[in-house]
Amino acid sequence: MSTSWLPGARRVPCSNWDERPPDVAVDLLVIHGISLPPGEFGGPWIDDLFANRLDPRAHPYFREIAHQRVSSHLFIRRGGELVQYVGLDKRAWHAGASSFQGRRRCNDFSIGIELEGADEVPYEKVQYLILARITKEIRALFPAIGPGRIVGHSDIAPGRKSDPGPAFDWVYFRRFIEMDDGLNG
Numbered sequence: 001m002s003t004s005w006l007p008g009a010r011r012v013p014c015s016n017w018d019e020r021p022p023d024v025a026v027d028l029l030v031i032h033g034i035s036l037p038p039g040e041f042g043g044p045w046i047d048d049l050f051a052n053r054l055d056p057r058a059h060p061y062f063r064e065i066a067h068q069r070v071s072s073h074l075f076i077r078r079g080g081e082l083v084q085y086v087g088l089d090k091r092a093w094h095a096g097a098s099s100f101q102g103r104r105r106c107n108d109f110s111i112g113i114e115l116e117g118a119d120e121v122p123y124e125k126v127q128y129l130i131l132a133r134i135t136k137e138i139r140a141l142f143p144a145i146g147p148g149r150i151v152g153h154s155d156i157a158p159g160r161k162s163d164p165g166p167a168f169d170w171v172y173f174r175r176f177i178e179m180d181d182g183l184n185g
Contacts, residue, residue, distance in 0.1 A: 004087035006137060009074065014050045016071035016093050017086040021108050026088070027144035028100055028110035029135065032072065032153045033117040033163035037061045041078050041116055050085050069093060072112040074134065080126035082134065088141065098156040106156045111138055111145075119165025128169075132176030150177075 005011060020026075036045035037059045045062075048054040049070065056066040072094040075083040086092040094112030095105075103109065113131065117123050139145050152168065153161040 004089050009082040009084035014071050014085045016069050017090045020091045026142040029145050029150045030110045030112045032114045034114045035118050039118050072114040075114040076127050076130050077116045078124050100156050122167045135177050
């Protein structure tokens with residue numbers, strides 16, 4: 001399997017990425033929550049945000065964020081569709097100002113996965129299933145992503161970010177990734 005694009009993902013390449021620093025191993029998986037406009041699901045807005053074509057006139061909130069240059073490696077819609085924007089071997093711009101175990105610039109050594117959701121809205125079972133499946137695939141490609149190295153955006157940017165939020169059920173998710181998982185040793 002290529003270390004760049006996951007099979008089964010709809011590819012929507014974007015330009016908001018760059019090369020990872022040389023000799024930096026990918027050893028962190030960051031889970032995010034996103035909805036555009038906030039609290040609303042569906043629509044083209046997340047694709048548009050990552051493609052730098054978000055229309056600031058389409059919603060008042062978009063005026064605040066349309067200028068941002070952000071991306072994520074992967075996105076899981078509420079219905080389970082998997083979308084990939086950036087190759088896993090590249091640095092997506094998902095973490096912003098961040099730190100994990102004393103290391104800054106988490107984009108350098110992490111893979112970002114966005115879930116369509118909001119902090120206080122329960123995520124869908126299909127999202128957990130897809131997230132668990134691709135987590136296993138990613139960990140097979142990047143074995144340094146071991147236990148304790150799958151975190152929320154809130155863990156690497158406390159006080160600045162709250163996603164995936166209290167509605168994300170970490171215990172439920174971890175049960176899925178531990179099933180038949182020889183990688184969690």
